[in-house]
Amino acid sequence: MTDQEKQLSNEERKRKIRERYKGVDRDALELIPAREIVSFNEDTSFKRVAAYCRVSTDDPNQTSSYELQKNHYEEYIKEHPGWELVGIYADEGISGTSLAHREEFNRMLEDCYAGKIDLIVTKSISRFARNTVDAISTVRKLAQRSNPVGVLFETENLYTLNQTSEMILTVLSAAAQEESHTKSEIMNISIEHRFSRGIFLTPELLGFDKDEDGNLVINGEEAETVKVIFYLYLNGFSCNDIAGLLTEYGRKTKLGNTKWTAGSIRSVLQNERHCGDVLARKTWTPSFLDHKSRKNNNDRNQYRLRDHHEAIVSRDVFRAASRLQAFRWYCTKNRPLPVLSVVDDGILKGYVPIDKDWTGFSPEEYRTASESCMGTKAEMAQEAADAARLDLSGYEIVRAQFFSTIQNPALTISNGKMRFNTACLKKFQDVEYVELLLNSVNRCIAIRPCEKENPNAIHWGRLRESRWYVSQVSCRGLARTLFDIMNWEDGVKYRFRGEFIQNGEDKLMLFQLDEPEMIKVEEIVLPPQEADEPEENADVTEVVIKKRMLVFPEEWENSFGRPASSLSGIQMLTQEHYAKDWDVLRPARELDGDDVFTAEKLQGMMQETEKIMEGWTLNE
Numbered sequence: 134m135t136d137q138e139k140q141l142s143n144e145e146r147k148r149k150i151r152e153r154y155k156g157v158d159r160d161a162l163e164l165i166p167a168r169e170i171v172s173f174n175e176d177t178s179f180k181r182v183a184a185y186c187r188v189s190t191d192d193p194n195q196t197s198s199y200e201l202q203k204n205h206y207e208e209y210i211k212e213h214p215g216w217e218l219v220g221i222y223a224d225e226g227i228s229g230t231s232l233a234h235r236e237e238f239n240r241m242l243e244d245c246y247a248g249k250i251d252l253i254v255t256k257s258i259s260r261f262a263r264n265t266v267d268a269i270s271t272v273r274k275l276a277q278r279s280n281p282v283g284v285l286f287e288t289e290n291l292y293t294l295n296q297t298s299e300m301i302l303t304v305l306s307a308a309a310q311e312e313s314h315t316k317s318e319i320m321n322i323s324i325e326h327r328f329s330r331g332i333f334l335t336p337e338l339l340g341f342d343k344d345e346d347g348n349l350v351i352n353g354e355e356a357e358t359v360k361v362i363f364y365l366y367l368n369g370f371s372c373n374d375i376a377g378l379l380t381e382y383g384r385k386t387k388l389g390n391t392k393w394t395a396g397s398i399r400s401v402l403q404n405e406r407h408c409g410d411v412l413a414r415k416t417w418t419p420s421f422l423d424h425k426s427r428k429n430n431n432d433r434n435q436y437r438l439r440d441h442h443e444a445i446v447s448r449d450v451f452r453a454a455s456r457l458q459a460f461r462w463y464c465t466k467n468r469p470l471p472v473l474s475v476v477d478d479g480i481l482k483g484y485v486p487i488d489k490d491w492t493g494f495s496p497e498e499y500r501t502a503s504e505s506c507m508g509t510k511a512e513m514a515q516e517a518a519d520a521a522r523l524d525l526s527g528y529e530i531v532r533a534q535f536f537s538t539i540q541n542p543a544l545t546i547s548n549g550k551m552r553f554n555t556a557c558l559k560k561f562q563d564v565e566y567v568e569l570l571l572n573s574v575n576r577c578i579a580i581r582p583c584e585k586e587n588p589n590a591i592h593w594g595r596l597r598e599s600r601w602y603v604s605q606v607s608c609r610g611l612a613r614t615l616f617d618i619m620n621w622e623d624g625v626k627y628r629f630r631g632e633f634i635q636n637g638e639d640k641l642m643l644f645q646l647d648e649p650e651m652i653k654v655e656e657i658v659l660p661p662q663e664a665d666e667p668e669e670n671a672d673v674t675e676v677v678i679k680k681r682m683l684v685f686p687e688e689w690e691n692s693f694g695r696p697a698s699s700l701s702g703i704q705m706l707t708q709e710h711y712a713k714d715w716d717v718l719r720p721a722r723e724l725d726g727d728d729v730f731t732a733e734k735l736q737g738m739m740q741e742t743e744k745i746m747e748g749w750t751l752n753e
Contacts (some may be wrong), residue, residue, distance in 0.1 A: 152348055152474070165686070176215075177215045178215055179217070180215060180216050180251040180252045181219045181251045182210050182217065182218060182219060182251065182252045182254060183220055183222060183241055183250045184203075184209075184220075184221045184254045185221070185222045185223070185260070185261065186222075186223045186224075186255065186256065187223065187224045187238070188224075188225055202223070202256060203221050206703070210254065215275070216252075219244070219249060219250055221520065222238065222241040225238045235526045241253065242275075242526055245275055245278075245434045246278070248280060250282055251280070251282060251332070252282065252283050253275075253282065253283070253284045253285070254284075254285045254287065255284065256286075256287055257288035257289060258288075258289060259312065260454055260472065268302065269299070269302060269303060272284055272302060273299075276293060278564050281294055288740060289301070296309065300737040317587055320346075325433075325434065326398050328434070328436045329436065332459055333441070335347070337387050338388040338404065339359060339401060340352060340355045340356045340358070340359040341355070341356065341409060341442070348442065349406070349441075349442040349443075350414065351443055351445060356445045357745045357748075358379065358385075359407055359445045359446065360445060360742070361375075361742050362379075362402065362743055363401075363407070363450055363451070363454055364450075364742040365378070365742060366457065367450065367453060367457065368739050368742075369740060371395075371400055372396075372402075376393035376394050376395050376397065376398050377393075379393045380392055380393045382750070383751075399458070399463065402454045402455070406441075407446055407451060408445075409440050409441060409443060409444030410439050410441060411437070411438050411441040411442075412435065412436075412437045413437070414433055414434065414436065415435070423615075444616060455493075459696055470590070471488045472724075473494055473499075473502055473723070473724045474721035474722055475505060475722060476506075476720075476721045476722070477506040477721075478716065479716030480641070480716065481570060481579055481641075481716075481717065481719065482506060483503045483574060483575070483580050484503070484570035484571065484721075485502045485570070485571050485572070485721070486570050486589050486721050487570065487589065487609040487610070488610060489551070489569060489606065489611045490611075492609065492610045492613055492614075494614070495660060496573065496618045499571060499614065500618075503573055503575075504574060505572075505724065506722075506740070507574065526652070529676075540671075541556055541631070542554065542556045542560060542630065542631030542632070542642060543556065543557070543629065543631055544629045544644050545626060545629075546611070546612055546626070546628075547625070547626035547627065547652075548612075548624075549608060549609045549612045549613075550605055550606065551606050552604075553593050553594070554603065554604060555601050555603055557593070557631060558579070558603065559601060560640075561597065561640055561642075564640075565592060565593070565596060566577045566583050566585050566590040566591065566592055567580050567581065567582055567583055567590070567593055568582075568585065568589045569589065569611065571614070573618050576645070576647050577644065577645055578629075578644040579638060579644075580631075580642040580644075581640070581717050581718065582718075583718075593606060619646055622651075625653055626652040626653075627650070627651060627652075629644040629646065629648075630650075631643060631644045632644075636715050639717040639718075640717070641715070641717050651683075651684055651685070651686055652684070653681075653682045654681055654682070655682055657679075657680055707727065
């Protein structure tokens with residue numbers, strides 16, 4: 134609408150619009166007809182054609198399928214007039230749920246972008262891609278080129294350059310993806326049933342063979358190599374030293390290689406099957422689309438069976454080697470070796486002092502230490518219920534996050550580092566060094582003052598000119614332990630609100646682990662802005678921005694806090710027998726260990742190692 138029309142009345146504007154849309158005399162128009170669109174089946178124009186075929190496993194039984202697909206496309210393309218075979222691109226033993234590792238598929242796309250291909254022929258959508266996003270995005274990119282490349286799916290009789298193809302492709306590719314998902318779920322259920330009945334997957338492992346029933350039996354020659362690795366390691370040899378020695382003697386790995394590395398030595402030391410046990414499902418695959426495995430932190434059921442088969446080394450030797458691997462890294466700090474201990478009385482009964490850098494103790498060992506003097510969580514809950522003077526059922530302790538301010542104590546853990554806020558330091562006033570204690574039964578961290586000489590001392594900040602400066606502290610061991618116990622997600626920052634408790638000179642700070650704030654960084658991909666006159670083959674750069682998100686647990690939606698009758702809520706309220714003496718600084722009691730190796734034991738291992746190696750021959 135022009136400025137002049139805006140000044141007219143409504144009726145006058147309507148009249149002018151009607152006049153304008155009457156158009157002109159059609160006889161005065163010259164019609165330039167569009168190029169007639171020839172249907173795909175009738176098109177005999179010259180096309181450079183590529184064929185793509187794939188089988189999802191490299192099982193020899195699938196070789197016939199693979200070869201038949203290749204032969205079919207050679208004949209199929211020759212039969213079509215105007216078609217010229219560019220090449221057959223074939224991936225063998227590769228999953229179709231992701232474009233990763235599909236070398237031939239990606240090479241074919243590169244040839245398309247280079248203008249070498251006009252048409253791709255493949256058996257079906259599921260052969261092309263079992264991922265809906267991959268299938269549609271790839272087809273769109275090929276169709277949007279200045280010289281469009283079409284894809285012909287034989288089974289579905291679908292040609293992607295037809296105008297109605299995208300909706301059909303979306304539906305069918307989604308069905309192919311769901312089929313793959315269903316197969317993945319069926320396989321997971323099958324694996325769960327096998328493991329729950331003690332039927333384990335036992336892949337090839339150095340030191341063992343399989344009998345006709347699939348049971349692990351010791352391979353004497355390989356078992357010698359395994360024993361030497363463990364015994365040398367416990368006697369002070371590094372993984373690099375052992376790898377070099379085995380390479381010199383030409384000892385073979387399970388794959389028959391004679392070149393050893395530090396990594397291959399560590400894999401032997403870390404495999405529990407060498408001591409006769411089996412731990413099933415150490416890793417799991419969250420997504421059937423990318424097949425990326427991750428450590429199983431209680432995401433799926435695990436099954437352990439002790440004495441599943443004959444051991445090559447004792448369980449004590451295996452456990453000691455695991456500890457020593459953690460100690461080898463730790464000893465570079467020039468500190469004494471940590472010993473598992475627990476506070477056996479006082480208000481911190483059941484709390485285990487923890488070295489923030491030590492990775493030698495497992496979550497199970499921390500839990501056992503706590504339970505050794507405080508009983509199970511159920512027993513403690515009953516004690517608390519018996520001792521409570523008030524009926525707190527139905528009441529909730531309001532979460533501190535709803536009222537959080539910078540004056541509230543807070544602890545943040547992420548990426549192997551931890552940081553206390555200034556409020557924590559101010560609560561303890563002039564304390565620069567604190568000790569961290571963990572109760573994995575109550576899922577709680579306690580902080581108490583300590584001296585600088587304490588092996589577990591954490592220098593959490595500095596006081597300069599009456600002002601506190603917070604320090605970020607490395608906590609490799611603590612982070613690994615907490616992430617395992619709490620089943621936390623890697624790459625997420627966890628923040629806890631603390632509770633400061635004081636009774637006279639006794640000072641204590643508690644951080645409940647069950648209710649963290651989660652801080653995630655999410656990458657948001659902005660759609661690329663197209664140029665007014667895009668150049669052919671020009672790269673379109675996606676813009677990625679990072680957004681920081683504060684995430685709360687879903688179960689918080691319909692509540693204000695945790696039940697006051699829960700163990701974690703009333704733990705300190707019910708301990709009235711500590712009213713006079715909390716004994717916050719009570720030293721922890723060392724727990725008896727069963728894997729300490731004396732000099733005599735180590736010397737015996739070394740003698741057995743020397744005896745074994747007498748029969749070995751050095752490579753020339």
